[in-house]
Amino acid sequence: MAPPTLYRSHDGRVVAxxxxxxxxxxxxxxxxxRSIFVLLALAGGAGAVLYGAFWIVLxxxxxxxxxxxxxxxxxxRARDAGLLLAAAAITIGVALLLETLGLLPGSWLPFILxxxxxxxxxxxxxxxxxxxxxxxxxxxxxxxxxxxxxVRGVQLVAGVALVLFGAFAFLASRGAFTDVGRVLLAxxxxxVGVALLTAPWLVRLLRERDEERRARIRTEERAELAAQVxxxxxxxxxxxxxxxxxxxxxxxxxxxxxxxxxxxxYTPVPDATATLRGALEAAAADVESAHGGAVDVVCVxxxxxxxxxxxxxxxxxxxxxxxxKYGGGAVSVFAEVEPDxxxxxxxxRGAGFDVDAVPDDRLGIRRSIVERMERHxxxxxxxxxxxxxxxxxxxxxxxx
Amino acid sequence: MSGLTRVVIVDDHRLFRTxxxxxxxxxxxxxxxxxxxxxxxxxxxxEQPDVVLLDVHLPGGDGTAVIxxxxxxxxxxxxxxxxxxxxxxxxxAVVRAGARGYVTxxxxxxxxxxxINRVAxxxxxxxxxxxxxxxxxxxxxxxxxxxxxxxxxxxxxxQDVMRLIARGYTYREVARELFLSVKTVExxxxxxxxxxxxxxxxxxxxxxxARQLL
Numbered sequence: 001m002a003p004p005t006l007y008r009s010h011d012g013r014v015v016a017x018x019x020x021x022x023x024x025x026x027x028x029x030x031x032x033x034r035s036i037f038v039l040l041a042l043a044g045g046a047g048a049v050l051y052g053a054f055w056i057v058l059x060x061x062x063x064x065x066x067x068x069x070x071x072x073x074x075x076x077r078a079r080d081a082g083l084l085l086a087a088a089a090i091t092i093g094v095a096l097l098l099e100t101l102g103l104l105p106g107s108w109l110p111f112i113l114x115x116x117x118x119x120x121x122x123x124x125x126x127x128x129x130x131x132x133x134x135x136x137x138x139x140x141x142x143x144x145x146x147x148x149x150x151v152r153g154v155q156l157v158a159g160v161a162l163v164l165f166g167a168f169a170f171l172a173s174r175g176a177f178t179d180v181g182r183v184l185l186a187x188x189x190x191x192v193g194v195a196l197l198t199a200p201w202l203v204r205l206l207r208e209r210d211e212e213r214r215a216r217i218r219t220e221e222r223a224e225l226a227a228q229v230x231x232x233x234x235x236x237x238x239x240x241x242x243x244x245x246x247x248x249x250x251x252x253x254x255x256x257x258x259x260x261x262x263x264x265x266y267t268p269v270p271d272a273t274a275t276l277r278g279a280l281e282a283a284a285a286d287v288e289s290a291h292g293g294a295v296d297v298v299c300v301x302x303x304x305x306x307x308x309x310x311x312x313x314x315x316x317x318x319x320x321x322x323x324x325k326y327g328g329g330a331v332s333v334f335a336e337v338e339p340d341x342x343x344x345x346x347x348x349r350g351a352g353f354d355v356d357a358v359p360d361d362r363l364g365i366r367r368s369i370v371e372r373m374e375r376h377x378x379x380x381x382x383x384x385x386x387x388x389x390x391x392x393x394x395x396x397x398x399x400x
Numbered sequence: 401m402s403g404l405t406r407v408v409i410v411d412d413h414r415l416f417r418t419x420x421x422x423x424x425x426x427x428x429x430x431x432x433x434x435x436x437x438x439x440x441x442x443x444x445x446x447e448q449p450d451v452v453l454l455d456v457h458l459p460g461g462d463g464t465a466v467i468x469x470x471x472x473x474x475x476x477x478x479x480x481x482x483x484x485x486x487x488x489x490x491x492x493a494v495v496r497a498g499a500r501g502y503v504t505x506x507x508x509x510x511x512x513x514x515x516i517n518r519v520a521x522x523x524x525x526x527x528x529x530x531x532x533x534x535x536x537x538x539x540x541x542x543x544x545x546x547x548x549x550x551x552x553x554x555x556x557x558x559q560d561v562m563r564l565i566a567r568g569y570t571y572r573e574v575a576r577e578l579f580l581s582v583k584t585v586e587x588x589x590x591x592x593x594x595x596x597x598x599x600x601x602x603x604x605x606x607x608x609x610a611r612q613l614l
Contacts, residue, residue, distance in 0.1 A: 262486060294506075298532035298566045301539060332528055332568025336535065345567045391567075 008058040018054040053090045057197050090197075093189035232260055248292055256289045276309060276342065277302045280335055283317040293324035293331060301337030303398070308376040309342065312396045315369045315380060316344050319392040323348035327390055341397040349389040369394075404429040405520045408447055410440040410466060411455040411482070416505070420453065420482075423509035428516055437461035441469045449477050450520040454499065456483035456490050464497035471498055480519045482507075488533050492607035496597050501525025518571075523586045524593035531566035534596060535559070537603040551599040554592065561588045 009020035019037055023030035040047025236257040243249045263281070277299040284295040303309065316333065323331040327348025335344045369392060373380040378396035405428045409417050412435045421430050431447045434440035437460040444452055444466070452470075456463045467479050479499040483490060491502050500519045503512065504527055515525040526534070538554045554562065557578075564574045571589075575582045596604065 296528060296568070298528045300532050300535040300566065330568070334528065334532070334563070334567040336563065336566075347568050349568075 006058060008055070008060045015051070016055045017060065018051055018058060021058060022054070049090065090190055090193035093186050093193060228264060232257060252289060252292050255294060256285070259285050259288070274305055275302050276305060276313065276335060276337065279305055279310070279313045280316060280333060283313060284320060284333060287317065287320040287324055291321060291324045295320055295324065295331045295333060297333045297335070299335045303337050303342070308378070308396060309398070311372055311376045312342060312344060312378060312394055315372045315394055316346060318368045319346040319394070323350070323390065326350060329389070341395060344394040346392045347389060352384045352386045352388050352390050354384070354386060405451055405516055406431045406447070406449040407451050407453060407516060408432040408434065408444055408449040408477070409453045410434045410458065411453070412436060412459055420512070424513060427513040435459070437465050437469070440466045444470050444475055444477055445473055448475065451516050452477050452479045453482050453516070454479050454494070456481055456485055456494050463494045463499070467494070467497040467499060478519050478522070480515060480525060486529060489607040491530055491533055492537070492596070492604055495530070495593070496604065498597070500593065502530045503527045504529065524589040526562070526565050526589060528566045528568050531562045534592060535562050535566060537601055537607070551595050552601050554595065558588050558592050561585060562592060
């Protein structure tokens with residue numbers, strides 16, 4: 001497991017838990033860390049400043065291990081380096097300031113610490129109230145992140161202003177504006193440190209917001225699924241229970257439901273009836289629910305429908321109806337889109353018939369298929385033999 | 401019992417397994433059942449069946465995981481995928497993992513028995529929809545410089561066979577239509593299956609990887 005990320009520890013702390021947190025993170029004795037802080041503090045006050053900086057920057061955590069699922073206050077490893085860098089920059093800047101002004105180390109430290117502390121209070125308002133506020137803003141405004149971002153911006157600006165104000169007040173009180181160049185350099189270092197400190201925090205807030213949005217999308221998807229299942233599957237099951245004495249009806253209901261669900265699960269585009277594949281599948285579904293039976297469509301390639309290909313779909317539909325009514329068994333429909341045209345085959349496994357001895361009533365059917373195709377520049381033929389089922393072939397050359 | 405094909409059924413729905421067992425009745429010898437990946441692998445390695453009827457979606461992984469584990473441990477069993485799914489990535493992924501065929505659960509009992517025996521004999525089994533996917537995947541030109549490989553193209557004869565299968569023809573009917581022997585049709589099918597498993601055509605790779613990412 002990776003070493004624990006950097007936190008302020010709540011348990012076993014003396015002041016703010018900074019030393020304990022660092023010790024946990026590095027896996028060393030807390031006494032060592034504390035000693036280093038004290039030594040640094042005695043040797044020019046750097047330890048105290050560093051401690052203060054960590055206090056502000058580090059999130060607080062209850063135990064040595066984060067509670068499961070605790071998103072708040074989680075510091076990614078990559079942030080540690082940034083934190084250390086920022087704290088170091090602040091410390092160097094303050095030390096530089098002190099040295100420039102020729103101050104006795106320690107005499108003005110409380111004032112500086114207070115100023116920096118104020119900034120920190122502003123910047124690190126309690127994480128929990130933060131995310132609560134963000135949530136509320138999103139709930140009220142239906143997800144208006146700009147609102148929360150504005151709040152965050154105000155906080156940031158106020159923090160920076162405080163730092164500047166504190167620094168200048170301090171300098172003015174010492175009449176130290178003579179050394180402007182070095183002072184500005186020192187100030188810049190401090191400001192850069194503050195910027196580095198706040199950046200990871202902003203990143204974390206953005207991440208939390210994304211997390212919330214994802215959770216909301218998941219909830220919506222779940223609701224949609226529940227609605228779909230309720231509207232379709234549960235209704236059908238009820239119908240099936242009521243008509244359980246009628247096998248044909250049960251089969252039709254089950255088949256239609258299966259098709260619906262399949263379509264919903266596996267078809268990426270909801271309305272695809274404008275393409276050959278979608279139109280054929282819709283036609284098969286219609287025929288199935290109107291006449292019973294099972295029609296399986298396999299389509300290779302696809303194209304957008306126009307008037308002529310639309311006519312081919314209509315002819316195919318007629319062929320499907322025949323196959324279901326007069327044929328029997330499973331009806332297979334195969335359509336292939338080739339560079340120069342489309343071919344559709346409708347096949348049943350019924351009794352078949354002698355094509356040369358077609359009865360009169362089937363003539364009309366042939367007309368609606370064969371003549372319709374010919375009108376649109378295509379052709380159709382019916383092949384059948386007694387005992388071997390019937391096959392209708394449709395071909396239509398697409399315009400070059 | 402020695403003449404019957406030995407079969408293991410892998411599916412996470414008990415009712416479905418029972419139904420298949422009933423349909424298969426005395427035509428094959430069902431030697432085991434399993435309802436997840438781990439049990440399936442143990443059962444298959446223990447029983448060494450001729451054919452495994454394999455559901456594509458399983459708890460603890462999916463059908464491809466079962467095939468990989470068994471093949472890695474030297475099992476000689478052949479796999480026939482059986483699923484409700486019509487999604488290309490499901491079908492292609494399981495075939496590329498090593499399944500000898502793919503049929504949907506709406507298949508009739510007799511057709512299923514026929515398919516099991518074909519797979520047991522080392523032949524390939526294509527449902528009309530799988531044949532449609534094959535034609536889709538192998539349609540369109542391939543970049544001639546990107547492939548020097550017969551794997552990336554179907555021969556005209558193989559295309560004819562696939563078209564007829566997609567139109568719902570049985571092997572026997574395909575043979576009659578094309579004036580071939582059933583044995584020749586079976587040879588073409590095995591060849592197509594091999595291309596399906598080994599070809600690097602983009603469509604196949606895409607379908608296969610789409611499944612693994614899920």
